Amino acid sequence: MIWNETKECMSRDEILNMQSARLKKTVSRVYHNVEFYRKKMQQLGLEPGDIKGIEDLHKLPYTTKEDLRDNYPFGLFAVPQSEVIRVHASSGTTGKATVVGYTRRDIEIWQECVTRVLAMAGIGANDKIQVAYGYGLFTGGLGLHYGAENLGATVIPMSTGNTQRLITMMEDFEATAIACTPSYLLHIAETLEEAGKTDKIKLKAAICGAEPWTENMRKEIESKLNLKAYDIYGLSEILGPGVAADCDAHCGLHVYEDHFVPEVINPETLEPCKEGEIGELVFTTITKEALPLFRYRTKDLTSITYEPCDCGRTIARISRFKGRSDDMLIIRGVNVFPSQVESALLEMGETSPHYILIVDRVNNLDVLEIQVEVEERFFSDEIRQLEGLTKKIAHVLQTALGLGVKVTLVEPKTIARSEGKAKRVIDKRKLI
Amino acid sequence: MLIKQLSVFIENKEGRLEGVTQVLMEHNINIASFSLADTAEYGMLRMIVSDPEKGKRVLREEGFSAKLTDVIAVKISQKPGTLHEVLKVLFEAGLSVEYMYTLATAGKDTSIIMKICDLGKALEVLKECGYMVCTAKEAYEINNNSN
Numbered sequence: 001m002i003w004n005e006t007k008e009c010m011s012r013d014e015i016l017n018m019q020s021a022r023l024k025k026t027v028s029r030v031y032h033n034v035e036f037y038r039k040k041m042q043q044l045g046l047e048p049g050d051i052k053g054i055e056d057l058h059k060l061p062y063t064t065k066e067d068l069r070d071n072y073p074f075g076l077f078a079v080p081q082s083e084v085i086r087v088h089a090s091s092g093t094t095g096k097a098t099v100v101g102y103t104r105r106d107i108e109i110w111q112e113c114v115t116r117v118l119a120m121a122g123i124g125a126n127d128k129i130q131v132a133y134g135y136g137l138f139t140g141g142l143g144l145h146y147g148a149e150n151l152g153a154t155v156i157p158m159s160t161g162n163t164q165r166l167i168t169m170m171e172d173f174e175a176t177a178i179a180c181t182p183s184y185l186l187h188i189a190e191t192l193e194e195a196g197k198t199d200k201i202k203l204k205a206a207i208c209g210a211e212p213w214t215e216n217m218r219k220e221i222e223s224k225l226n227l228k229a230y231d232i233y234g235l236s237e238i239l240g241p242g243v244a245a246d247c248d249a250h251c252g253l254h255v256y257e258d259h260f261v262p263e264v265i266n267p268e269t270l271e272p273c274k275e276g277e278i279g280e281l282v283f284t285t286i287t288k289e290a291l292p293l294f295r296y297r298t299k300d301l302t303s304i305t306y307e308p309c310d311c312g313r314t315i316a317r318i319s320r321f322k323g324r325s326d327d328m329l330i331i332r333g334v335n336v337f338p339s340q341v342e343s344a345l346l347e348m349g350e351t352s353p354h355y356i357l358i359v360d361r362v363n364n365l366d367v368l369e370i371q372v373e374v375e376e377r378f379f380s381d382e383i384r385q386l387e388g389l390t391k392k393i394a395h396v397l398q399t400a401l402g403l404g405v406k407v408t409l410v411e412p413k414t415i416a417r418s419e420g421k422a423k424r425v426i427d428k429r430k431l432i
Numbered sequence: 433m434l435i436k437q438l439s440v441f442i443e444n445k446e447g448r449l450e451g452v453t454q455v456l457m458e459h460n461i462n463i464a465s466f467s468l469a470d471t472a473e474y475g476m477l478r479m480i481v482s483d484p485e486k487g488k489r490v491l492r493e494e495g496f497s498a499k500l501t502d503v504i505a506v507k508i509s510q511k512p513g514t515l516h517e518v519l520k521v522l523f524e525a526g527l528s529v530e531y532m533y534t535l536a537t538a539g540k541d542t543s544i545i546m547k548i549c550d551l552g553k554a555l556e557v558l559k560e561c562g563y564m565v566c567t568a569k570e571a572y573e574i575n576n577n578s579n
Contacts, residue, residue, distance in 0.1 A: 374441050374497045381439030381501045382530055382547075383469055383476055408473050411443045413495045 003119035003151075004112070007258045008313045012306065015257050015315065020053035022286035023261065027051045027060070030292050033078040036071055037061070037294065057261060057284060058272070060294040065098060068237060073099040077290055084290050089137045090236050090335060097137075100236045101290035107146065109287055113242035113256050114147020120247050120254070120311075121205045121230040123177050125152030132166055132180035132188075133210065133333070135159040139240030140210050140333065144179040147242060153177070160184070163191055174202045181333045182208040182217055182229070186364035189224040203227045209234065209241055210333035211366075212321050215250070231320070237296055238283045244318055249310045252317030259287045262316055263295065264304045278303045281318060299328070329425060331359060331366045334403045338424035341370060344400035350378045351393060354415045360428040369406045370397060373415055434502045434551060435571045436484040440477040441497035444470070452477060452496060459490045464572060465545065467533035480505075480535060480545060482572050502551055505535050505543040505566035506558060515544065518563065522548065525557040535571060543571070 002008050010018070028048040030037045040061040041047070050059060068076060077084065085104050089097035102110065123129060129148045133140030141159055148155045156175060158166050166188065169175065178185065185206055192198045203225055208218075209232035221229045233253050234241035243260055244253035255262045263282040264273040273279035281298045285291075302318045309317060329336040338357055345351050354373040359366060372393060380386055386409060394407040442448045449468075456463060462482040469476045481487045484500055491498035508514040522529065528549050535543040543566050548554040558565065 376492075376497065376499060379441060379497050379499055381437070381476055381478060381499060383471060384530075386441075386474075386476075387471070409441075410474075411441060411448070411495070412497050414443065 001119045001122065001124070002312060003116040007256070008116065008254070008315055010258075010314055012314065016054055018258055019261055019286060020055075022258075023054055023057065023284070024048075024051055026284075026286050026288075026292050027294075030078055030294070034076055034292075036067065036076055054261065057263070057295070060284070062270070062282070062295045062297055063293045064297050065237070065299075068098045069096050072096050074101065076293070077101050078292050079103055079290050088139045088142075088236050088240065090139075098237065100139075100240075103289040106288055106290050109259055110143060110239055110242060111146040111150040113239065113259065114143055115150045116256065117207065117230070117232050117242055117245040118147055118151050118153065118177075120245060121177070121207055121228065122248075123148075123151065123153055123205055123207075127176040127205075128154040128156060128173055129177040129179060130156045130158045130166060130170060130175045132158045132160060132178060132184065133241075138333070139234070139236045140179075143234070143240040143242060144207065148179075163188060167192060167195070167197065170203070171197060171200050176202055177205045177207070178203055179207040179232075181210050182213040182221060183211060183332065183361065183364050183366055185221055185229070186217070186224070189221065190363060193224070198225070201225070205230065207232050207245075209245075211330045215320065218250070233318075233321075235298055235300075237291075237293060238285060238298075239288075243283070247309065247311040247313065251309060252305060252319050254309065254313050255316045255318055257315045260285055262304060262318060264302065264318075265297075267297075267299075267301075273303070275305055276303050278319075329357070329359060329427065331368050331403055334401065336368065336401055336403065340400055341397060341424075344396050345372065345393070348393065348396050350389065351375070354412075355424070356415050357425045358428065359425065366429065367406065368401075368403060369408055371408045371410045371415060373412050374409045375412060433504070433555070433565050433567050435480065435505055435545070435566065435568050436500045437503045437545065437547075438479045438481050438484045438487045438491075439499050439501050440479070440491060442475045442477055444473055444475060449475070449477065451494070452491065455490055455494045455496070456481065456487060459486060461487050461490070465533070465535045467531070467545075469531070478531075478533070478545075480571050484572070501547065503545050503547050504551060504554060504558075505545050505571050507541055507543050507564040507566060509541050518544065518558075521557060521561050521563075522554060525553065527554050527557065535566070545571075 031048045083103045084101040086102045087099055089099045131144045135141030145155055145157055204227050206227055206229040208229055218229045230246055232241050232245040234243040244255040246253045261284040264279040265282055267280040278301055281300045281302050283296050284294050300321050302321050304316055304318050306316050308314045351372050356371050358369040390407045394405050397405045440452050464480040466479040488498045488500055506518055530547040532544055532546040535545050
């Protein structure tokens with residue numbers, strides 16, 4: 001079902017007019033309230049009045065994750081703290097989180113967007129949905145939670161970490177929908193299969209996101225669980241989950257253009273890409289109050305089309321993601337940068353700086369192994385000591401990354417050295 | 433008398449153990465005795481060799497993690513209960529054994545290589561109880577002496 005037909009099925013002219021009006025208001029507000037953007041605009045010789053409509057969007061400066069970090073924690077907020085009713089945060093490369101904030105109106109818009117996603121997946125007030133994204137600073141859990149409540153569905157706030165209990169409640173409560181990462185859902189499917197319970201569950205829809213997955217993986221999930229799986233996209237800087245999602249046609253993800261203006265650019269030249277051409281996805285928020293961002297570079301690679309969809313929606317669609325333009329890894333929905341591992345190891349001071357991250361998918365769950373070379377400095381001939389060291393490294397990394405890590409000690413010089421940029425990651429996950 | 437044991441960290445990978453023995457062979461270093469402890473991912477090869485310093489150097493040159501560890505070699509006779517007696521002495525002195533293995537000999541007596549938490553105290557206690565320990569030379573060249 002289409003939750004908000006007036007907003008999801010506008011003509012292209014109506015969309016552009018709405019975007020123009022909202023962009024002008026946003027630019028004026030941001031210019032007067034956010035020093036960072038005011039300075040950037042002044043450097044470009046731009047005044048708010050120069051942005052006369054959406055056609056002038058390209059004149060605005062880009063924003064990057066580094067800009068958010070440089071202004072940590074609240075430097076880019078455009079409202080007084082009294083109007084901010086919630087913050088979320090995601091992990092960063094240098095241990096500094098990226099902090100985002102929401103006014104009451106921002107939260108309302110967020111839940112409206114998630115509600116549209118759930119309705120698009122055929123979920124309604126009669127459904128019982130298990131939200132199995134992490135609750136907390138991560139936007140996944142609470143984002144889906146509010147959207148599902150707004151829809152009127154019965155929310156079962158599972159969070160993550162206890163598959164057995166999730167399955168018991170799935171069966172006992174007769175849950176009809178679930179929201180979680182696709183790899184976790186596959187893991188759930190296999191656990192159900194092993195327990196011979198696949199036939200007993202009543203799931204009809206799954207909302208999966210927070211990590212890249214493929215069309216084949218969607219089909220596998222659908223056939224294993226006899227349900228329909230949908231792709232939800234989002235990023236905390238722009239909103240959280242609910243920036244875009246796909247419909248039954250599975251021909252790209254619909255972007256809620258009444259709130260977020262997408263662009264696709266060549267990440268090298270920063271020139272706009274043509275419709276259908278793959279480039280870096282860029283978003284400008286046009287309704288966000290607490291943290292409005294101009295032309296935020298997501299580093300996600302995709303293409304865009306403005307062709308109306310078979311489902312009746314006219315808003316822009318972005319294709320499945322082709323990867324990322326930087327080295328960030330998404331492991332079980334958690335952002336991991338190799339440099340985080342390096343700084344944690346160096347800070348610990350008991351290991352060699354030679355390490356490699358090996359990401360694999362075992363039983364449909366992402367696993368992260370970190371190999372560290374054994375060096376004279378910390379080498380003991382007592383296995384007990386070596387095991388103690390392994391555990392200590394694992395603990396330090398788990399704290400730094402927020403993710404369980406398997407640490408393996410390897411012989412010196414076995415990790416390939418490279419001139420220039422070291423190869424720090426082997427990603428064995430095959431997105432089939 | 434302390435003995436230098438040559439310890440080598442070895443990954444559980446094909447050919448690594450052979451790599452160590454090859455380096456030692458090429459440098460004409462004899463292995464008097466050894467033990468190999470293994471875990472799921474790596475092993476620890478502990479050896480008494482004819483020239484531990486040279487062994488460490490050549491192995492490191494070949495990229496192995498090698499180091500020298502102080503151990504002792506306690507002489508005991510080949511009779512029931514003699515190992516038990518040594519351990520009892522150590523236990524009663526509050527000393528714990530990190531690991532141990534036998535030093536290969538061709539003679540009728542044998543020696544036990546021991547890594548003990550407090551080697552100095554262990555030597556004292558053993559001496560008091562009338563035990564003999566191998567000198568470094570005896571241990572490194574034990575087979576040559578017995579032949």
